[in-house]
Amino acid sequence: GQQLNQSPQSMFIQEGEDVSMNCTSSSIFNTWLWYKQDPGEGPVLLIALYKAGELTSNGRLTAQFGITRKDSFLNISASIPSDVGIYFCAGQGRSGSRLTFGEGTQLTVNP
């Protein structure tokens, strides 16, 4: 089945630093989504990307849909303590709207 490789697995940064994480796939996706999950909660949608090459921002977050349709990255600028959490990428392929998730990036922000 489809596999998503998400990296890095964890990041420890200082408040104010920029963060970058990415996902790569062995298969093409038609949609890339980025979610943030806090402990004991469901994932919250951050950014949705629907077109290869698309670059989309949501406040301090910027994500891009790779031109090959097999990768995506998420950048967070000027990190703040509330950015702490687990970030997941998810791809949606042609077979339907099932989402394939990466393993997550655990972000820790030190004040």
Add this chain to the structure above:
Amino acid sequence: ETGVTQSPTHLIKTRGQQVTLRCSSQSGHNTVSWYQQALGQGPQFIFQYYREEENGRGNFPPRFSGLQFPNYSSELNVNALELDDSALYLCASSPLPIAGAAFFGQGTRLTVV
């Protein structure tokens, strides 16, 4: 506009028992998907319901079954519970089955002992 709501939030069951989890989709969304999230992992797709019919299924055994009702709410049923079924069960709704972002509920934490 109400978001996706799931009940119960926590549940403890004994191995071999059966469980039913419930989900109310976001207003205006007619597609519901269920995911299982083991500790430290990303969510895994169980199945999706659209117009009260199963519309895609992941690699889960038949003892995982579901329903969607005319108001688009949904149930996930798991029979003959196993210890490995312990996980966070997430429901997600979306406006269309083919495209569109999925919005998740807060999940049901199931513990099988």
